[in-house]
Amino acid sequence: MRWENGAWNWGWRVIIGRVIGAVERGRLRKAVETRRGISEPEPQIPNDTFTRLKFGGEDTLRPGEHLFSSHTLTDDKFHDHCGVFAVYGHPEAAKLAYLGLYALQHRGQESAGIAATDGKRLVSHKGMGHVAEVFTEGALAGLPGHSAIGHTRYSTAGDTDLKNAQPIMVSCQKGQVALAHNGNLVNAVALRRELEGRGDIFQTSSDSEVILHYFARSKQSGIPESVADALDKVVGAYSLVMLFKDTVYAIRDPRGFRPLNLGKLNGSYVVASETCAFDLINATYVREIEPGEMLILDGRGLTSLRFSPPVPHAQCIFEHVYFSRPDSLIFGRSVQSSREMLGRLLAREHPVEADLVVPVPDSGVSAAIGYSDESGIPLRFGLIRNHYIGRTFIEPSQAIRDFGVKLKLNPVRSLLDGKRVVLVDDSIIRGTTSRKIVRIVREAGAKEVHVRISCPPTVSPCYYGIDTPTRKELIASTHSVDEIRRFIGADTLGYLSLEGLRQAVDDKQGRYCLACYTANYPTTVQEPLLAARNRE
Ligand code: SF4
Numbered sequence: 001m002r003w004e005n006g007a008w009n010w011g012w013r014v015i016i017g018r019v020i021g022a023v024e025r026g027r028l029r030k031a032v033e034t035r036r037g038i039s040e041p042e043p044q045i046p047n048d049t050f051t052r053l054k055f056g057g058e059d060t061l062r063p064g065e066h067l068f069s070s071h072t073l074t075d076d077k078f079h080d081h082c083g084v085f086a087v088y089g090h091p092e093a094a095k096l097a098y099l100g101l102y103a104l105q106h107r108g109q110e111s112a113g114i115a116a117t118d119g120k121r122l123v124s125h126k127g128m129g130h131v132a133e134v135f136t137e138g139a140l141a142g143l144p145g146h147s148a149i150g151h152t153r154y155s156t157a158g159d160t161d162l163k164n165a166q167p168i169m170v171s172c173q174k175g176q177v178a179l180a181h182n183g184n185l186v187n188a189v190a191l192r193r194e195l196e197g198r199g200d201i202f203q204t205s206s207d208s209e210v211i212l213h214y215f216a217r218s219k220q221s222g223i224p225e226s227v228a229d230a231l232d233k234v235v236g237a238y239s240l241v242m243l244f245k246d247t248v249y250a251i252r253d254p255r256g257f258r259p260l261n262l263g264k265l266n267g268s269y270v271v272a273s274e275t276c277a278f279d280l281i282n283a284t285y286v287r288e289i290e291p292g293e294m295l296i297l298d299g300r301g302l303t304s305l306r307f308s309p310p311v312p313h314a315q316c317i318f319e320h321v322y323f324s325r326p327d328s329l330i331f332g333r334s335v336q337s338s339r340e341m342l343g344r345l346l347a348r349e350h351p352v353e354a355d356l357v358v359p360v361p362d363s364g365v366s367a368a369i370g371y372s373d374e375s376g377i378p379l380r381f382g383l384i385r386n387h388y389i390g391r392t393f394i395e396p397s398q399a400i401r402d403f404g405v406k407l408k409l410n411p412v413r414s415l416l417d418g419k420r421v422v423l424v425d426d427s428i429i430r431g432t433t434s435r436k437i438v439r440i441v442r443e444a445g446a447k448e449v450h451v452r453i454s455c456p457p458t459v460s461p462c463y464y465g466i467d468t469p470t471r472k473e474l475i476a477s478t479h480s481v482d483e484i485r486r487f488i489g490a491d492t493l494g495y496l497s498l499e500g501l502r503q504a505v506d507d508k509q510g511r512y513c514l515a516c517y518t519a520n521y522p523t524t525v526q527e528p529l530l531a532a533r534n535r536e
Pocket residue numbers: 257315316317318319461462463464465466513514515516517
C-alpha cells in the first residue's frame with residue numbers, strides 16, 4: 001500500500017484529521033485562556049473561527065490549515081425572523097404576493113411560501129431558499145384565486161426545515177385556514193406542552209402553530225371570536241396574516257413589536273411587514289395596522305376590531321436601527337430619516353477630528369450620511385461590498401487572514417491611505433467582525449480609525465422574533481466600551497446614547513422596546529426561552 005493510494009490516503013486523513021482536530025481544539029482553548037489572562041479582553045470565540053472539514057460524512061472542527069473546506073459565512077449581525085404579505089380582492093393575488101415577498105426578502109432567506117384561495121379552497125406552495133428559487137411560473141399558476149398570503153422565513157423558533165416553512169395551512173371544523181407570522185411568542189413552549197398533554201399533534205416545531213391549535217379548539221362559533229380566543233392565550237410578538245376561503249385577516253399584537261402596514265392597489269387591499277413591498281407593486285400606503293387591531297378584509301371592505309385591552313406599546317426600535325429597508329416606512333416613520341438622524345446625533349455626541357467618514361456597507365450607510373452632514377467631514381465609500389456571495393464558499397488551501405470578511409468587504413486603498421477615518425456602523429454584536437473590519441482599514445493605510453456606532457451597546461438578547469446570540473456572546477454584556485475599543489483595535493469608539501436613540505425616532509411617549517440595550521423586557525419571558533438565550 002502506498003501514500004498515493006487514494007483510499008488508503010483518505011482513510012488515514014480521516015484518522016489523522018480527528019486526532020489533530022482534538023489536539024488542536026485543546027491547544028486553541030488553552031491559547032485563548034492564556035491570552036485572556038495576560039492581555040486584552042477576549043470574548044468567546046465564535047464558530048466562524050473554525051473551519052468545518054467534512055471527512056467521510058462526519059464533521060471535524062479544526063482551526064488553521066486544511067485540505068479543503070466549505071466555509072459558512074456568519075455576518076455577526078442580528079437577523080429578523082420573517083416578512084409577511086397579504087392581498088385581498090385581486091385576480092393575480094399569488095403573483096402580487098410573490099412580488100411582495102421579493103421586496104421583503106431581506107427579512108428572511110431560509111424559506112418562502114404562499115397560500116391562495118379562489119373562494120372555494122386554499123392551496124399553498126412552499127420551499128427552502130430565496131423567493132426567486134422557490135417560485136416558478138408553474139408554481140404560481142398552481143395558486144389561483146383572488147386572495148393570498150405569503151411569508152419569508154428566517155428561523156428563530158423551530159428548526160430550519162421545510163416543515164417549518166410558512167404559511168402553515170390546516171383544516172379544522174371551522175374550515176381551511178393558513179397563517180403567516182412575523183415575531184416570536186414568549187410563552188409558546190408552555191402552551192405547546194399543555195396542548196400536547198391534551199393530545200394535540202403538531203406538524204411543525206414553530207411557535208406559530210400554537211395559535212392555530214387554540215383557534216381550532218375555540219368553543220366560539222364565529223371566526224373573529226375564535227381568532228381572538230386563540231390570541232388571548234399567547235404572549236409576545238406577532239404580526240399575523242391569516243387566510244380563509246373568502247377572507248383575509250391582518251393582526252398585530254397589543255404591544256406592536258413588529259410592523260404591519262395596510263396598502264391599497266386600485267380596488268384591492270394589500271398588507272405587508274414593510275412599505276417597500278407596496279412600492280414594487282404600485283400600491284399606496286394607507287396606514288399601520290394598530291397594535292391590538294384585528295383587520296378583516298372581505299367582500300364588505302374593511303372591518304377593524306380590537307381583540308385586547310390597550311397596553312403600553314413596545315415597537316422594536318431595532319427595526320429603525322438595522323432590520324428594515326431604508327426605503328420603508330416603519331411605525332409610520334421613514335427609516336432613512338431615522339438612520340440619518342441617528343448619525344447626526346452620533347456626531348454631536350462623539351465628535352472627532354478626522355479626514356473621512358466611511359460607512360460599513362450597507363448597514364452603516366444612512367447613519368454615515370448623517371454623521372458626515374452634521375460634522376462636515378466628507379463621506380467616502382472606502383469599503384466596497386461584494387453583493388454576490390452566497391452563504392457558503394470554498395476557501396483556498398492556504399489560510400488567508402480575515403478571509404470571510406474580505407470576501408464581503410474590500411477597502412479602497414487610494415481613499416484610505418494616510419487618512420484619519422471615522423468608521424460608522426449600526427451595531428457591534430460579538431465584536432469579531434468589527435475587529436476584522438478595523439484591521440482591513442488599517443492595512444489599507446488608514447492613520448487612525450475612529451469607530452462610531454449608531455445605537456447604544458447591545459447587552460441583552462431578544463425574545464421577540466430577532467435572531468440574537470446568547471447574552472454571553474454579546475460583547476457589550478460583559479465588556480466596557482473601552483475594553484471593546486481595545487478588542488476591535490480602534491483608536492476611539494463611540495456609541496449613541498439611549499436618549500439619542502429615542503430622540504432619533506421621536507419617541508416622546510415611550511412607545512418603543514429598548515430591551516436589547518436595557519434588559520428591561522416589556523413582557524415576562526418564560527423559563528425555557530430565558531435558558532436558551534442565556535446559556536453558556
Ligand atoms: S429586544 Fe431589541 S431587537 Fe428585540 S424587540 Fe426589543 S428592541 Fe427589538
